[in-house]
Amino acid sequence: MYIKKIKNKIPETIKNILKPFYFKLKSIIENMKIKKQYYYHKYNLQKVKNKVKKQKKINIAFIVLNSSIWKYDELYKMMENDDRYNPIILICPFTRYGKKSMLNEIEKCYNMFLNKGFNTIKLYNTDEETYINVKDKFKPDIIFFTNPYSNKTKSKYYISNFPDILSCYTHYSFHVCNRNETMYNSLFNNLLWKAFYETEIHKEIAKKYSRNNAKNVVVSGYPGIDRLEYGKSIVLNKWKKQNFKKIIWAPHHSIQKNDELKYSNFLRYHKFMFDIAQKYEERIQIAFKPHPFLKNKLYNHNNWGRTRTDEYYRKWAQLSNGQLETDEYVELFNSSDAMIFDSASFTAEYLYCGKPSLFLYSDENVSDRFNEFGKLALKQHYTGYNKKDIKNFIEDVINEKDKKEKSRREFYNKYLIPPDGNKASKNIMNDLNNSIFGG
Secondary structure, X not given: OHHHHHHHHOOHHHHHHHHHHHHHHHHHHHHHHHHHHHHHHHHHHHHHHHHHHOOOOEEEEEEEXXXXXXXXXXXXXXXXXXXXEEEEEEEOOOOOOOHHHHHHHXXXXXXXXXXXXXXXXXXXXXXXXXXXXXXXXXXXXXXXXXXXXXXXXXXXXXXXXXXOOEEXXXXXXXXXXXXXXHHHOOHHHHHOOEEEEOOHHHHHHHHHHOOOOOOOEEEOOOHHHOOOOOOOOOOOOOOOOOOOEEEEEEOOOOOOOOOOOXXXXXXXXXXXXXXXXXXXXXXXXXXXXXXXOHHHHHHOOOOOHHHHXXXXXXXXXXXXXXXXXOOOOHHHHHHOOXXXXXXXXXXXXXXXXXXXXXXXXOOOOHHHHEOHHHHHHHOOOEEEXXXXXXXXXXXXXXXXXXXXXXXXXXXXXXXXOOHHHOOHHHHXXXXXXXXXXXX
16 A cells, blocks of 8 residues: 555656566566476475375365356366365455445355355455455365456465465466467466466467466366257256247447457447347347446446446346346356357357357457457357348347358367367366376
């Protein structure tokens, strides 16, 4: 706090002069940490192996910020069923949008994991208003992170606070955007013991951008899709109208002028999508599946605010042939018939279902904001530039017309099946077992 006060008193001209020196110094310090962490990993791994020799269980902590980006379901279950591991879910406070939002997300996460029967603890004590120390309280041997960013929670839960603990991570969404420097060369990615990435293409991107030359990368496949079923429409009570065509609408959160990616078409189509649901109320069911960050951005939008946003979300929840979906989406995907979207990661993830989908373009240059893999995946979706394209796509879904079905299957077989034909979680588990018990 004291340093921040001093920083605020420094004139902008002086800050601009000092900025290059600051970033240079920051880079030097980070590179030293990255080099040092390599030796920490060797030491930490030996500690775990010594623990195994004493017939002690390995403590695995999954640090979770948001319910919607949880990808380790199958991996947790595998560890729970293996006597050598002791997994626990730690609900980490998501502090970026204030205390009220933080408390709501903690409860939402906690209830989700309780319903799954997972061993779950909150890292924020609401009675004492204190943040629990992970190392002192749980003594984890390995931590699986679910989010790489340092500005989402307290610094005590960031990777740099755990140099003495083995750290693992898989992307919280299937990585398709072109933010390669951010997604592969951040301090976080370079400090990891194991970075479990989606495909060989992603490993090559990591080699190109990361400071550690992707030495910590393991191609495992993406665990977020382990439970997706290709080409099947599973009947679940998740939908109000089982006999209607079930369509997901998944808008991205990038509605602000300063948003880097600018994928979102929500402000353009928010009314139209509601109108189209009413127009086809006897033929389709639409699930409104907004990006988890969209709501808070709408709260802060000049033309929206909290009241209008809450009312809009409520209308979808109450619509006879509509519904609101804000949690995990595996069952939603499996039971759907099609999707309309502009959320980046779904460009890859929905292809694991083999179902038709319409990607809405916010401008003609959207594909430039995708990485090498993302550009390939984008071609497997129908393209939408206007309301007419949306209407035509819905008509095709109703009439079961799908010209891209063969192309999607070929893409799936060539790029999306995880290594060795295993589920991604199985590949992660095998890699951990080989590293710890293999020698």
